[in-house]
Amino acid sequence: MNYKIAVIPGDGIGVDVINEAVKALDKIGELYGHTFQYEYRLVGGCCVDAYGVPIQDETIDVCRNSDAILFGAAGGPKWDNLPFELRPERGLGRLRKEFNLFANLRPSKIYEDLKEKSPLKNRVIEKGVDIMLIRDLTGGIYFSEKGNRIGKYGEEAYDVECYSKFEVERVARKAFEIAMGRKKLVTSVDKSNALFSGKLWRDTVAEVAKDFPEVRLENMLVDKAAMEIACNPSRFDVILTTSIFGDILSDEAGVTTGSVGMLPSAAINEKGFGLYEPIHGTAPDIAGMGIANPLASFAAVEMLLRIGLGLDEEAAAIDRAINKVLHDGYRTGDIFMEGNTKVTTAEMGAHTVERITK
Numbered sequence: 388m389n390y391k392i393a394v395i396p397g398d399g400i401g402v403d404v405i406n407e408a409v410k411a412l413d414k415i416g417e418l419y420g421h422t423f424q425y426e427y428r429l430v431g432g433c434c435v436d437a438y439g440v441p442i443q444d445e446t447i448d449v450c451r452n453s454d455a456i457l458f459g460a461a462g463g464p465k466w467d468n469l470p471f472e473l474r475p476e477r478g479l480g481r482l483r484k485e486f487n488l489f490a491n492l493r494p495s496k497i498y499e500d501l502k503e504k505s506p507l508k509n510r511v512i513e514k515g516v517d518i519m520l521i522r523d524l525t526g527g528i529y530f531s532e533k534g535n536r537i538g539k540y541g542e543e544a545y546d547v548e549c550y551s552k553f554e555v556e557r558v559a560r561k562a563f564e565i566a567m568g569r570k571k572l573v574t575s576v577d578k579s580n581a582l583f584s585g586k587l588w589r590d591t592v593a594e595v596a597k598d599f600p601e602v603r604l605e606n607m608l609v610d611k612a613a614m615e616i617a618c619n620p621s622r623f624d625v626i627l628t629t630s631i632f633g634d635i636l637s638d639e640a641g642v643t644t645g646s647v648g649m650l651p652s653a654a655i656n657e658k659g660f661g662l663y664e665p666i667h668g669t670a671p672d673i674a675g676m677g678i679a680n681p682l683a684s685f686a687a688v689e690m691l692l693r694i695g696l697g698l699d700e701e702a703a704a705i706d707r708a709i710n711k712v713l714h715d716g717y718r719t720g721d722i723f724m725e726g727n728t729k730v731t732t733a734e735m736g737a738h739t740v741e742r743i744t745k
């Protein structure tokens with residue numbers, strides 16, 4: 388088959404890790420007889436520098452004509468003081484909103500060979516960690532009313548957390564559907580004891596749950612969830628939550644598994660079209676050094692193949708290669724432990740690609 392992929396590396400380490408991930412797609416193409424046709428576009432700070440905007444309209448058209456989007460990361464200190472609409476991250480925000488990518492799937496699982504690298508004690512993770520965090524991505528505080536104004540104490544800024552019943556129902560349904568294929572437990576995380584939007588969230592999720600009698604629903608306040616992820620991560624199956632809580636909790640859940648450099652994410656819409664990316668950012672502290680971990684982006688390619696293109700066998704080949712490269716002891720700095728072979732981004736990419744087999 389012939390597939391069109393919009394490739395958007397973005398800024399900082401996004402460029403290095405996506406460079407490696409594309410080689411994985413090429414190898415899959417060779418092995419399984421597919422052609423991947425890439426359309427590279429700039430989004431983020433690089434696009435601000437080149438065109439004065441974080442994303443161009445033409446890029447939206449290119450994505451619309453693609454089978455999936457592969458994204459790196461956007462942002463960095465160089466662009467931190469730009470007006471809000473020109474910030475690099477707004478480019479990613481526009482892609483998410485424009486394509487209605489409301490369901491953000493953020494899996495965190497412990498790779499057997501990285502168990503020692505988890506900041507959590509062995510006894511906490513001995514039962515393994517396999518969390519699928521599902522974050523609403525197009526509603527809530529990121530996209531509701533916001534601005535600056537003069538208030539009682541002078542200058543102030545505000546961002547409204549607003550959810551419609553429709554938005555909650557849509558993402559909740561997705562979480563229950565996914566839970567049906569897993570351990571059938573949904574933990575819905577909200578702040579219903581303090582927020583109107585939290586109460587609507589909780590009530591709506593309970594209504595959706597009625598359509599999935601086989602799935603157990605538990606509700607948890609977000610502060611307790613933050614604690615439980617650190618103390619007892621094995622108890623979770625699917626976590627369903629809002630955009631802002633999901634952003635924070637997915638980094639927390641992710642890091643329990645060893646490094647944010649291992650974690651992929653898929654953002655999909657009602658039609659199954661999606662954007663696939665690592666959950667990490669542009670890592671300004673290591674950008675340009677060639678030492679970033681590309682495995683989150685390989686895992687994003689795994690999700691792209693499986694969810695975006697329905698190529699399960701090909702996806703499994705990527706997953707096997709990630710496990711194998713770890714088992715063979717290759718490590719970028721973020722996951723390095725004594726006795727391992729320390730490698731650069733490009734070397735890790737090459738070793739992983741070499742291990743992609745049919």
Ligand SMILES: NC(=O)c1ccc[n+]([C@@H]2O[C@H](COP(=O)([O-])OP(=O)(O)OC[C@H]3O[C@@H](n4cnc5c(N)ncnc54)[C@H](O)[C@@H]3O)[C@@H](O)[C@H]2O)c1
Pocket residue numbers: 400404459460461462463464476479647648649664665666667668669670671672673678679680681683719721
């Ligand atoms: N999806 C995105 O495009 C996205 C996501 C998060 C942050 N950002 C942007 O990235 C910039 C930096 O954000 P931040 O520093 O808060 O988060 P970050 O994820 O970029 O970095 C956090 C820490 O994790 C490390 N890290 C991240 N990815 C790594 C990898 N693949 N290999 C090894 N180490 C890795 C970094 O070195 C850093 O110490 C900001 O401008 C932010 O807005 C973008």
Ligand SMILES: CC(C)[C@H](C(=O)O)[C@@H](O)C(=O)O
Pocket residue numbers: 462476479634666
């Ligand atoms: C860059 C930023 C706006 C983004 C988010 O908060 O959604 C990022 O942190 C993420 O996790 O994808």
Ligand SMILES: [Mg+2]
Pocket residue numbers: 634635638666
């Ligand atoms: Mg984040």
